[in-house]
Amino acid sequence: AIQLTQSPSSLSASVGDRVTITCRASQDCSIDLAWYQQKSGGPPRLLIFDASSLQNGVPSRFSGSGSGTEFTLTVSSLQPEDFGIYYCQQFNQYPLTFGAGTRVEIK
Amino acid sequence: QVQLRESGPALVKPSQALSLTCNVSGVSVNNGQYYWSWIRQHPGKDLEWIGYIYYTGKTYYNPSLKSRLTMSVDRSQSHFSLNLNSVTAADTAVYYCARSIGLRYFFDIWGQGAPVTVSS
Numbered sequence: 470a471i472q473l474t475q476s477p478s479s480l481s482a483s484v485g486d487r488v489t490i491t492c493r494a495s496q497d498c499s500i501d502l503a504w505y506q507q508k509s510g511g512p513p514r515l516l517i518f519d520a521s522s523l524q525n526g527v528p529s530r531f532s533g534s535g536s537g538t539e540f541t542l543t544v545s546s547l548q549p550e551d552f553g554i555y556y557c558q559q560f561n562q563y564p565l566t567f568g569a570g571t572r573v574e575i576k
Numbered sequence: 577q578v579q580l581r582e583s584g585p586a587l588v589k590p591s592q593a594l595s596l597t598c599n600v601s602g603v604s605v606n607n608g609q610y611y612w613s614w615i616r617q618h619p620g621k622d623l624e625w626i627g628y629i630y631y632t633g634k635t636y637y638n639p640s641l642k643s644r645l646t647m648s649v650d651r652s653q654s655h656f657s658l659n660l661n662s663v664t665a666a667d668t669a670v671y672y673c674a675r676s677i678g679l680r681y682f683f684d685i686w687g688q689g690a691p692v693t694v695s696s
Contacts, residue, residue, distance in 0.1 A: 503682035513623070513688035524684065526623040530585055556623060556678040560681035 471496045471559050473568035481574040488544040490571045492557035497537050501561035504533055504542045507570075509555040516555075518541065548573055578602035580673045582690035588667075589696050594660040596690055598673030605654045606631045611676045613683065614647070614658045615671035624669075629656050636686070663694045 472495040482488050492502065500520035505513035510519045515524045517533035520540055544551055552575050557568040584596035598612070611635045614626040615687065627637035629647040637645045643661065650655040660667060674683035 487662070512674075514686075515682065515684050517639075518680070518682045518684075554621065558623075558682060560676075563636060565625040565629070565681055567625070570621055570623075574583055 470564050471498060471562055471566050472575060473559055473566055475555075475557060475568035475571050477571060478569070479572040479574070483575050483576045484547055484549055485545050488547050488551075488573065490555055490573075492535075492542070494538045494540070494559055496562070498540075498559045498561040500536050501559055502533075502535070502540050502556045503560065504554045504557045505533075505558065506551075506553050507556065508537075510537045514532050514537045524540050547575070551575070578675070580675065580684050580685060580687035582673050583672070583688045584671075584690055584692070586691055586693065588663055588692060588694050590664055590694055591662055594658070594667060594692055594694070595641050595660045595672075596692070597655050598653045598672055598687060601654070603675075605649060605656060606651050609678060611678070611681065612649070612656045613674045613676060613681075615672045615683070615686075616674075616675055617672065617689070618669045626658065628669075628681070648674060665694050668692065668694045 474493045476491050491541050501507050502520045504517040507513045521533045532543050554570045556570050581599045583609045586632040588594045611628045613628040616624050629635045629649050644661040646659045651674050673687045
């Protein structure tokens with residue numbers, strides 16, 4: 470199975486900061502990678518698919534990049550509602566797998 | 577508006593079977609554009625994909641669970657189901673159903689989740 474390693478595991482940032490989360494894959498995933506945001510008590514919410522495509526309704530401050538084994542999620546200007554846990558997921562190979570998550574806290 | 581909703585017992589005894597149903601509204605489970613998955617989240621927050629089912633009954637199971645797992649789809653009632661046999665405490669998790677589009681296996685719609693505890 471493809472292992473996904475996210476870094477950092479947690480971060481604390483101020484409103485307005487630029488935040489970047491990295492997801493590294495143990496094998497080539499092409500661009501078959503998605504990013505999700507999860508808030509306490511709720512299901513994950515799709516933010517980005519195909520590594521860089523923004524899901525409908527997701528604010529444009531979220532962006533994704535990368536291909537192969539290294540991917541990044543960037544929040545260009547962190548907002549108070551952006552707290553939560555962010556997960557990457559690969560869909561290049563079965564079984565589908567997720568990263569362990571990055572917890573984002575607002576200072 | 578497409579909605580998914582999980583239902584089933586919140587407590588299951590060890591060695592018994594865990595059965596959950598996902599009711600689909602706002603779109604037909606017979607729509608050939610979509611695949612229907614189960615995903616679980618353990619108490620430590622790790623997400624694990626369990627498997628998917630297509631409206632034809634075609635399935636793909638995570639090899640880690642394959643020997644204990646059965647999924648089914650009820651096209652007339654527009655729901656799909658999960659049955660996991662011989663459960664242990666390691667199966668304690670929040671179970672989500674989710675939709676993916678075609679062969680692009682990322683998940684655009686999720687249910688709210690059903691917490692399941694395995695305990696005697």
